[in-house]
Amino acid sequence: MNPAKSGGRPARVSSAPAKEHDGPFAKNEQVTLDVIGLTHDGEGVGRADGFTLFVQGALPGEQVNARVMKMKKQYGYARLEKLLTESPDRLNPPCDIYKECGGCQLQHFDYEAQLAWKRQHVIDNLTRIGKLTVRENEGDRLGSADFGVQAERQGIVVHPTIGMDDPWRYRNKAAVPIGAAGEGGELVAGFYARGTHRIIDMDDCLIQHEHNDEVLRVVKRVAKELRIQPYDEQTGQGVLRHVMARTGVVTGEIMVVLVTNGKRLPRQPEWIEALRAGLPGLKSIVQNVNTRDTNVIFGDETRTLWGSDVIYDELDGIRFAISARSFYQVNPAQTVALYGKAVEYAALTGNENVIDAYCGIGTISLFLARKAGHVYGVEIVPEAIEDAKRNAALNGIDNATFEAGPAEVVIPRWRKEGAKADVIVVDPPRKGCDPALLETILQMEPERVVYVSCNPSTLARDLRVLEDGGYRTVEVTPVDMFPWTVHVESVAVLVLD
Numbered sequence: 001m002n003p004a005k006s007g008g009r010p011a012r013v014s015s016a017p018a019k020e021h022d023g024p025f026a027k028n029e030q031v032t033l034d035v036i037g038l039t040h041d042g043e044g045v046g047r048a049d050g051f052t053l054f055v056q057g058a059l060p061g062e063q064v065n066a067r068v069m070k071m072k073k074q075y076g077y078a079r080l081e082k083l084l085t086e087s088p089d090r091l092n093p094p095c096d097i098y099k100e101c102g103g104c105q106l107q108h109f110d111y112e113a114q115l116a117w118k119r120q121h122v123i124d125n126l127t128r129i130g131k132l133t134v135r136e137n138e139g140d141r142l143g144s145a146d147f148g149v150q151a152e153r154q155g156i157v158v159h160p161t162i163g164m165d166d167p168w169r170y171r172n173k174a175a176v177p178i179g180a181a182g183e184g185g186e187l188v189a190g191f192y193a194r195g196t197h198r199i200i201d202m203d204d205c206l207i208q209h210e211h212n213d214e215v216l217r218v219v220k221r222v223a224k225e226l227r228i229q230p231y232d233e234q235t236g237q238g239v240l241r242h243v244m245a246r247t248g249v250v251t252g253e254i255m256v257v258l259v260t261n262g263k264r265l266p267r268q269p270e271w272i273e274a275l276r277a278g279l280p281g282l283k284s285i286v287q288n289v290n291t292r293d294t295n296v297i298f299g300d301e302t303r304t305l306w307g308s309d310v311i312y313d314e315l316d317g318i319r320f321a322i323s324a325r326s327f328y329q330v331n332p333a334q335t336v337a338l339y340g341k342a343v344e345y346a347a348l349t350g351n352e353n354v355i356d357a358y359c360g361i362g363t364i365s366l367f368l369a370r371k372a373g374h375v376y377g378v379e380i381v382p383e384a385i386e387d388a389k390r391n392a393a394l395n396g397i398d399n400a401t402f403e404a405g406p407a408e409v410v411i412p413r414w415r416k417e418g419a420k421a422d423v424i425v426v427d428p429p430r431k432g433c434d435p436a437l438l439e440t441i442l443q444m445e446p447e448r449v450v451y452v453s454c455n456p457s458t459l460a461r462d463l464r465v466l467e468d469g470g471y472r473t474v475e476v477t478p479v480d481m482f483p484w485t486v487h488v489e490s491v492a493v494l495v496l497d
């Protein structure tokens with residue numbers, strides 16, 4: 001549409017200053033928007049005159065006044081100014097720093113509505129990216145930004161999202177940057193403000209386990225008492241860059257990791273004494289050295305300053321040793337639900353050969369091993385594989401073996417060596433499975449593939465590859481691992497058709 005010829009615009013509230021772009025609105029113009037969905041980032045999808053403006057904080061079903069911030073040819077961004085009609089799903093966010101902090105995106109959205117939205121988000125990805133057919137489900141009450149997709153009566157069953165009864169204080173891990181704030185350069189620790197590198201000081205995070213909040217408070221206090229310089233991103237000066245706290249929720253054990261800009265932690269003995277005195281459940285103090293100019297939290301060098309190299313936790317009666325650098329799911333209650341679904345979808349009878357690709361510290365592998373003939377886990381981080389082996393032994397599980405390496409290299413080699421698999425489970429990072437791994441899965445022809453995914457778009461992409469290779473996706477269950485955030489975890493099962 002040529003905006004110059006578009007005639008009257010009923011959505012316009014104030015008259016427009018001169019335009020600097022091809023879109024129908026001008027920067028700083030106030031517009032009235034109908035919000036028809038949420039983006040994958042949790043922004044409201046606002047529509048006016050057939051044009052899309054994204055509005056942080058606006059909810060589906062609302063009509064809002066918003067101020068145009070940025071215009072592009074096809075879409076723009078606007079700031080919420082006034083709610084004209086309010087969604088019945090709108091909540092008053094309980095967290096004091098919600099508006100500034102970038103950690104949660106959906107605290108203004110009713111929890112049940114979030115669960116419905118997450119399911120719809122998975123469906124949208126499956127249909128749009130995966131070109132898959134999803135079975136219609138009348139129980140779904142929330143629309144998405146894409147009303148064009150009409151699900152048919154046949155196809156994949158996408159179950160309601162498995163949510164939490166009490167969706168707060170669920171995180172077992174906090175990893176936050178340290179910096180200086182204000183004129184006095186006072187040491188602060190918290191999350192980056194949305195879209196910036198400004199640190200919002202945080203003492204109490206409602207999605208964190210209390211132990212982790214306590215670690216952050218104690219580390220800040222001790223750092224100030226010992227006059228430790230916070231790291232400055234601009235100059236690369238200062239000592240303390242990040243702090244990570246991890247709690248074994250079942251065992252109560254705590255690990256503190258201090259990430260330093262250099263090998264030396266000034267006043268190390270005082271640090272150890274003060275942390276031990278301040279944190280009764282403390283089992284491990286670890287230092288990680290990161291001197292690089294990067295956003296990545298950890299550097300390559302890790303050493304234990306005090307206590308054990310690992311902390312322990314338990315999931316459904318299986319004990320796990322977790323070292324500082326190993327991946328471990330952050331929401332243990334929902335992890336049990338997720339792994340339970342993965343095991344159910346694997347439909348094991350006790351004789352099967354199972355491959356667990358991207359196995360981390362062997363968590364899913366050991367859940368599977370209780371029901372399988374043998375489980376073979378593969379994972380790229382060598383320390384995680386050491387943990388996995390230790391975890392199998394710790395639980396007296398002798399039908400699980402582990403190998404370190406890229407799944408897309410190790411599993412093709414296993415196949416060449418004659419390995420057979422009845423079930424292959426994959427749980428890749430956000431970027432999804434490597435094409436070489438998908439190709440190998442198709443060649444190995446396991447009866448079932450169970451796909452655990454933290455990113456619905458790469459899940460959909462990879463399911464399409466498996467479907468084209470002869471598999472049929474039967475069911476998908478989203479599991480809410482990250483309440484109040486836009487993240488969506490899901491588990492899918494495919495069978496050989």
Ligand code: SAH
Binds near residue numbers: 362363364
């Ligand atoms: N299944 C585990 C870990 C899932 S997270 C759990 O639930 O705890 C994804 C894991 O994939 C991480 O441990 C990461 O280190 C690993 N990874 C990333 N790229 C990989 C690759 N190419 N091959 C094997 N593992 C990889």
